[in-house]
Amino acid sequence: MSHGPSASGGSVAQPIPGHHHDEPYVPVFAPGSAPRAKLDDILTRYPTKQAGLLPALWIVQDERGWVSEHAMKEVGDVLGLTAAYVKGVVTFYTMYHQHPVGKYFIQVCTTSCCNCMGAEDVVKAFLEKTGCGELGLTSADGKYTVIEVECLGACGFATPIMVNDDFIDSVSVEKVPEILKKYA
């Protein structure tokens, strides 16, 4: 069951590879795999396996683009936690995706300063130009998902956005097409 805006599901017209629900689940942390090695390295830093939960979930999200219920179960098994505990953590934090998102995940700051500087229009421009249409939905080509976020910490350079891990400041409506060209 999904509740509230952060869990809004994506309407994926064109399926994104690896996101089919009917496909058998491929473990992220298969023995000998690179993600497994990364996790093992991370676990050496903490006194308990439980402490590695957030990094483990980040690895899953890096690998798969989102954290599925299957993945929650796998992470729980790997770290000796129950699926319920992992689900509680995943849903607590808004930055773990519980549904598939576009290849480019665009976060637009709409907090006070940015709002004064026209962030709402920037959001509208992104929604139109990417074809997403609505916040949280994924464009038909599977490339983009746009959401609004709280302060990105660049109030003097409104409006800042993030595209995946890239930070771009001083975005105006005019700059939107140019940015999208870069992430095509």
Add this chain to the structure above:
Amino acid sequence: MSDQKLVNLTIEGRPVSVPEGTTILEAAKTAGVLIPHYCYHPGLKIAGVCRMCLVEVEKWPKLAPSCATTVADGQVVNVYSQKALDARKGVLELLLINHPLDCPICDQAGECELQDYTFQEGRADSRYREPKRFNPAEDFGGDVLYVTNRCILCTRCVRYMGDVAGDRALCVEERGDRAHIGIAPDHDLSHPWAANVIDLCPVGALVSKDFLNKARAWELDRTASVCPNCSQGCNVTLEMRDTTLVRMKPRSNSEVNHFYLCDEGRLNYEWVNRADRLETPMVAGKPASWENALAAAGAALKGATAHVVASASLSNEALWLLKQTAGTGKFRVAKGAEAPLPGVPDLALRADRAPNATGAELLGFSRADQPLAGAGAVVVIAGDDCAGLDTGALASAKAVIVLGSVVPAGAPAGAILLPIANFAEEEGTFTNLRGRVQRYLQARPAPGLARASWMALAGLAAAAGKGGVYDSAEAVFGAMAKAEAAFSGLSYDSLGLKGQMAAGARVNA
């Protein structure tokens, strides 16, 4: 325990003396003050998340959550100071922001702690004018329905499932005003002890599907009883709407079931309400008066050696009178899978699916898969356990006397049938598998002419010229305690409502 240090403090002006390490909330109970609380439950780990139990401790800068604060010498605790009342009023106001206030259609209404504390300490009206958050209700599986909007996120259910039931199926999902109780992927609440979350839930968020919309809490008459569905002997409360049993709830007993009752025990009660009962004594297929039926049965028993089939669902009193009347005999116990509750020592749904197998054995009856086998000319069958038995053994019997609450399947046409009450319709005691003798009380009248099993058997004993005169189950128990070493020293007074160990069991324990 005797060398435990006592701490002296003052709660609401009353001097209190409790063992070191007690929480203020528990100490206040001993002073007769119930500090409002939601997340605290004596059977669960302390969470301290609801902030409803805030109290003022003099000389402390901040209010203290009394469920998570231990007592200290000389503390002066003010539960109802203005500062504490204001804080709790604030907590209630926040809890009610997104609460639907659908008490008129909520099963919990009348036994809801959110209602009670709001009535006691909350605001009379709300200052919140915005639209409320809405989430759909969710079927958690088992007997549990989760009505998300009513939830106050006390996490009692999460802690119970994880720490007591040992199946961490529940979690708190999301955060802030979106937070709700979530269920793990591929899980449901079909754990054999999961329905306890319904009782633990202080509000109407987790409700029983079985009880849904059946009755209002204030319409119910409650009777102390013992669960008849296995030999554990969990203490229960029978809740009747008029004369219909609508639910069984656990009654706390720290020696047996603590606060819990398994799903099978709690949900297997419909048979109590069945309408096709044996309501009048029958002799050779014709209705008879008790006088005539008992006279016929007594005549058959006089001078004869009877083959006795008992039931592990009969009370100790009835079994003892049966032994007086016709001697001991055999009984059959239905079996099922055992299901322990990991968080509580020595508590399980037991394999013996009858309440009084131990009592029957203490009185000299013995188990048999085919208790009818070897039946002779005179047969006495007491109880309803003979369904499905091979009644061919009765073919040669001259006289068959059956005491049952329903018409027994396969009873010969010439049988004498004596209608008896079921456990909800009479008083008596059961002996659980550890030898604990526990009383159950009458919750509703027996149908028609049916009599309490002790009364029917006392009549039969008298008719056979074997018994004394008894005017109550208590009198029968008193006579039994004198005659049977296993029950010596016990009386209804000493049993109370939580029971006592039988003498034999006291030695073995």
